[in-house]
Amino acid sequence: MAKYKMHMLVCGGTGCRASASDMLYENLKKEVQDNNLEDDVQVVTTGCFGFCEKGPIVKVIPDNTFYVSVEPDDAKDIVAEHAIKGRSVKRLLYTDPAKKEQIPDSKHMGFYKKQIRIALRNCGLIDPENIEEYLAADGYEALGKVLAEMKPEEAIQEVIDSGLRGRGGGGFPTGIKWQIASKVDGAQKYVVCNADEGDPGAFMDRSILEGDPHSVLESMAINGYCIGATKGLIYIRAEYPLAIKRLKIAIKQAREFGLLGKDILGSGFDFDVEIRYGAGAFVCGEETALIHSMEGDRGEPTFKPPFPAQSGYLGMPTNVNNVESYANIPVIFNKGAKWFASIGTEKSKGTKVFALAGKINNVGLIEVPMGITLREVIYEIGGGIKDGKKFKAVQTGGPSGGCLTEKHLDTPIDFDNLIAAGSMMGSGGMIVMDEDDCMVSVAKFYLDFTVEESCGKCSPCRVGNKRLYEQLELITQGKAKKEDLDKLRNLSNVIRDTSLCGLGQTSPNPVLSTMDNFHEEYLAHVTDKQCPSGVCKDLIRYEVIAENCVGCTACARNCPVNCISGERKQVHEIDQALCIKCGACLEKCKFNAIAVI
Amino acid sequence: MTSIKLKLKDSEVQKLKEICKSFNNEHGELINVLHGAQEYFGYLPAEVQEVVAEEMNIPVAKVYGVVTFYSFFTMLPRGRFPISICTGTACYVRGADKVLDEFKRILKVPVGETTSDGKFSITCLRCVGACGLAPVVMVGDKTYGRVTTDGVKDILKEYENED
Numbered sequence: 001m002a003k004y005k006m007h008m009l010v011c012g013g014t015g016c017r018a019s020a021s022d023m024l025y026e027n028l029k030k031e032v033q034d035n036n037l038e039d040d041v042q043v044v045t046t047g048c049f050g051f052c053e054k055g056p057i058v059k060v061i062p063d064n065t066f067y068v069s070v071e072p073d074d075a076k077d078i079v080a081e082h083a084i085k086g087r088s089v090k091r092l093l094y095t096d097p098a099k100k101e102q103i104p105d106s107k108h109m110g111f112y113k114k115q116i117r118i119a120l121r122n123c124g125l126i127d128p129e130n131i132e133e134y135l136a137a138d139g140y141e142a143l144g145k146v147l148a149e150m151k152p153e154e155a156i157q158e159v160i161d162s163g164l165r166g167r168g169g170g171g172f173p174t175g176i177k178w179q180i181a182s183k184v185d186g187a188q189k190y191v192v193c194n195a196d197e198g199d200p201g202a203f204m205d206r207s208i209l210e211g212d213p214h215s216v217l218e219s220m221a222i223n224g225y226c227i228g229a230t231k232g233l234i235y236i237r238a239e240y241p242l243a244i245k246r247l248k249i250a251i252k253q254a255r256e257f258g259l260l261g262k263d264i265l266g267s268g269f270d271f272d273v274e275i276r277y278g279a280g281a282f283v284c285g286e287e288t289a290l291i292h293s294m295e296g297d298r299g300e301p302t303f304k305p306p307f308p309a310q311s312g313y314l315g316m317p318t319n320v321n322n323v324e325s326y327a328n329i330p331v332i333f334n335k336g337a338k339w340f341a342s343i344g345t346e347k348s349k350g351t352k353v354f355a356l357a358g359k360i361n362n363v364g365l366i367e368v369p370m371g372i373t374l375r376e377v378i379y380e381i382g383g384g385i386k387d388g389k390k391f392k393a394v395q396t397g398g399p400s401g402g403c404l405t406e407k408h409l410d411t412p413i414d415f416d417n418l419i420a421a422g423s424m425m426g427s428g429g430m431i432v433m434d435e436d437d438c439m440v441s442v443a444k445f446y447l448d449f450t451v452e453e454s455c456g457k458c459s460p461c462r463v464g465n466k467r468l469y470e471q472l473e474l475i476t477q478g479k480a481k482k483e484d485l486d487k488l489r490n491l492s493n494v495i496r497d498t499s500l501c502g503l504g505q506t507s508p509n510p511v512l513s514t515m516d517n518f519h520e521e522y523l524a525h526v527t528d529k530q531c532p533s534g535v536c537k538d539l540i541r542y543e544v545i546a547e548n549c550v551g552c553t554a555c556a557r558n559c560p561v562n563c564i565s566g567e568r569k570q571v572h573e574i575d576q577a578l579c580i581k582c583g584a585c586l587e588k589c590k591f592n593a594i595a596v597i
Numbered sequence: 598m599t600s601i602k603l604k605l606k607d608s609e610v611q612k613l614k615e616i617c618k619s620f621n622n623e624h625g626e627l628i629n630v631l632h633g634a635q636e637y638f639g640y641l642p643a644e645v646q647e648v649v650a651e652e653m654n655i656p657v658a659k660v661y662g663v664v665t666f667y668s669f670f671t672m673l674p675r676g677r678f679p680i681s682i683c684t685g686t687a688c689y690v691r692g693a694d695k696v697l698d699e700f701k702r703i704l705k706v707p708v709g710e711t712t713s714d715g716k717f718s719i720t721c722l723r724c725v726g727a728c729g730l731a732p733v734v735m736v737g738d739k740t741y742g743r744v745t746t747d748g749v750k751d752i753l754k755e756y757e758n759e760d
Contacts, residue, residue: 014726019730
């Protein structure tokens, strides 16, 4: 590879691409060419940097200068100032909102300070479409080491010793899973990578596949060697076109380099990977459902046992792991199980990637050591709540999880503590909510999702969740009674205890945890027929506060249904019969003259 | 099933047969075949499913079962400019439901349907992974971030003179 003096890394993740980072990349390349700097400056498209809030991101190495919200037209300045004159473009640097000072490089940003990047180690650093860059970052070294120096059982022991637990949600020890699969005999065993990321609000698997696809291929090969499988399958959502494209490139390159295929690195071990497409079904994240889907059927789960390790894809022993779990494997072999186990808490080792989103200043993808507190995540990494509002809750675990509140802010985050708090790790979505969010509506939102995604095979999930949703609907409409809350809880318990698979067993969690943590709010809906957060349309009305209204007509002009009347400089009035409660008037009023009652 | 009745052209039937054949008519490849068929037709009407079932020698009921199970497959044609509103959690807490209501109000069609001129269709999708830009709306392949209810009109205006 040529030696460059400077690298300009442009984020090519989905978020930044949506803000024209591909055009920015082209412009940077053109500027570099126009200034005859091709031999000195390399422009690279990388995977996600994680700091999606301020995308598109450009990072310049060696000095680690971190530019945020870069537009395609900024390419000229970056090349003219940074590459030629050697000084950073001040206006594109990140400004710390608290200290109001510009931060020259990523190492000093609050967002990155507490992060430890293991699974995301190469995202935002290497060109995911170039295997040589992965090789330069110790890529395929772990596979080489395992094939040359270790017996399968030794390699499995290393994974067990690392304490790695499945990152897809359940938290089952990965090494134990491999050990079970290794002991079952079968004519053809399979290794499956579960990339059917369906939790709304979690996008870490996609970022890993887009930013570092080789790390997953390398781990699948190691997995294959350990359990005696020669075939690997990646089950990926068809909705992830960029990840699919980069995976295909990676598989092709790995084959060309002899890192997939026959007799890998002269070891006599054969292993190859194929891609299978999902078609949009949340339940296919469940491993038995996923296997049925790969066989071309409806993705309905089946009762366990038999576990996939005994009878999986086409009836053969199959080991299924999630993308993020796989992304950790090469590091465990390169740095040792001991090193990995030194990070995290007693029973949850290593790091976890979270998709931090919602009402928070720094939305993005973060990787933090297990045991970090919510307070550190929200206030130090996340930069606090948006618009100076008050923190209310954070939802983890998606439709299977629950809400954590103020009292959980200092609880160390790990698999077991989250379950004890009535939520779960899930795939790592972390949605922050503020005082304006109604928790009954949030529970209803998740149930709406579950009802739509229930496969319909077992009745507790198919019928029960629908009834649960209808109950919640009545509550948000002010049509429920206090006794209905008991019914809600009873039904939740029945669904949890009697559903066939994980989807149904965890679907009442959003209801139960909001009922436990925000009981007052439920009571307000059923007894006072009020929505304290002002969200539930049937329980609120918008009114003009006469003494504040100056008659600027802003509300009337912006009302989509023309239900606000009033002359200029006169107090306005809202026709309640026509109002659709969209809240546009409240947003537009600069005089605090619209109130939610 | 859909009320639309159509007669497939011979060339279309031929193309479908080719898609099935490219996967060796194997039962296990049904989902991949359907992906291919939808890519070609834009949707999967009953007539297409019948051809696929015949070619792969599986019951039409099973094909229909698979098509209706997965949200990615659709039996109704989408608009020339399909609008997808992300209703993932991050977008939801940042007001995606209001944006969705505004699209429905202006275009006068419910979710999953297409305007009578066939120009726009509205669907919801779960998380495009651009949560930093929430709420997110996609029109075809183009992504719009931080969409407000006011912004809905502006997005539709971009397609006013296109067809």
